[in-house]
Amino acid sequence: MLQRFCLWSVTLLLIAGGWLTSGSAAIAAPLPADLGRAVQAIENLDAMRSGLASTLEGSDAMPTGETFKQVCKPVGMRAKQLSQENGWQVKQIATKYRNPAHAPDNDQARTALNRFEANPDVMGFWDRETIDGQSGLRYYRRINVEASCLACHGAKGDRPDFVKAKYPDDKAFDFNVGDLRGMYAVFVPDEVKAAIETAVQ
Numbered sequence: 298m299l300q301r302f303c304l305w306s307v308t309l310l311l312i313a314g315g316w317l318t319s320g321s322a323a324i325a326a327p328l329p330a331d332l333g334r335a336v337q338a339i340e341n342l343d344a345m346r347s348g349l350a351s352t353l354e355g356s357d358a359m360p361t362g363e364t365f366k367q368v369c370k371p372v373g374m375r376a377k378q379l380s381q382e383n384g385w386q387v388k389q390i391a392t393k394y395r396n397p398a399h400a401p402d403n404d405q406a407r408t409a410l411n412r413f414e415a416n417p418d419v420m421g422f423w424d425r426e427t428i429d430g431q432s433g434l435r436y437y438r439r440i441n442v443e444a445s446c447l448a449c450h451g452a453k454g455d456r457p458d459f460v461k462a463k464y465p466d467d468k469a470f471d472f473n474v475g476d477l478r479g480m481y482a483v484f485v486p487d488e489v490k491a492a493i494e495t496a497v498q
């Protein structure tokens with residue numbers, strides 16, 4: 298009975314893995330443990346931003362530098378922390394970026410953004426890449442605009458003052474609910490993955 302249950306769990310995991318990796322550039326193999334952890338970490342990161350942004354909803358007050366610190370800044374900080382803790386490179390990337398550090402950083406990233414833009418049903422996928430001379434797998438995960446984001450990413454003239462002042466080259470406005478806002482990118486170097494797989498064996 299237990300065995301049958303385990304078999305089912307494995308089958309379900311394979312189906313879930315297949316769904317996440319479906320698509321032409323994707324890797325068909327099931328997700329090894331560390332890759333699954335990367336996927337989960339990004340789900341948590343995204344939920345953190347949505348949760349923080351939703352606290353602003355319904356309040357008429359214009360977001361200030363203080364409230365901003367409570368939304369997208371902590372997401373960037375957590376991304377850095379995840380990179381350090383795991384040996385990954387966790388980034389946010391957008392065509393229409395606010396922080397220039399979030400501009401697309403290679404051709405594959407540009408292709409990934411185009412793919413998300415053209416296919417609203419594609420949530421995420423893995424891509425084999427070489428970054429800074431290291432080979433590995435990069436996970437891309439879409440970021441959609443929610444109503445709560447518009448306080449700071451809506452019409453250009455409605456942006457909070459601190460955004461206008463701090464980001465003179467801002468491109469991250471005029472979004473509507475459901476638009477593609479950008480994506481997360483997690484690069485897992487092969488060396489890091491191999492070290493973790495050896496450690497858990």
Ligand code: HEC
Pocket residue numbers: 346347350353360364365368369370373389390391393394395396397399440441442443445446447448449450460469478479480
């Ligand atoms: C209180 C204002 C505010 C709200 C609300 C807000 N953002 Fe942001 N967002 C910012 C600022 C400011 C930055 C630039 C942060 C930095 O310097 O790294 C940013 C950056 C981002 C980035 C990184 C890419 C870039 O353009 O630099 C993404 C992705 C993003 N926001 C998505 C969202 C989403 C999705 C929501 C809603 C769930 C949201 N934001 C809500 C202010 C906000």
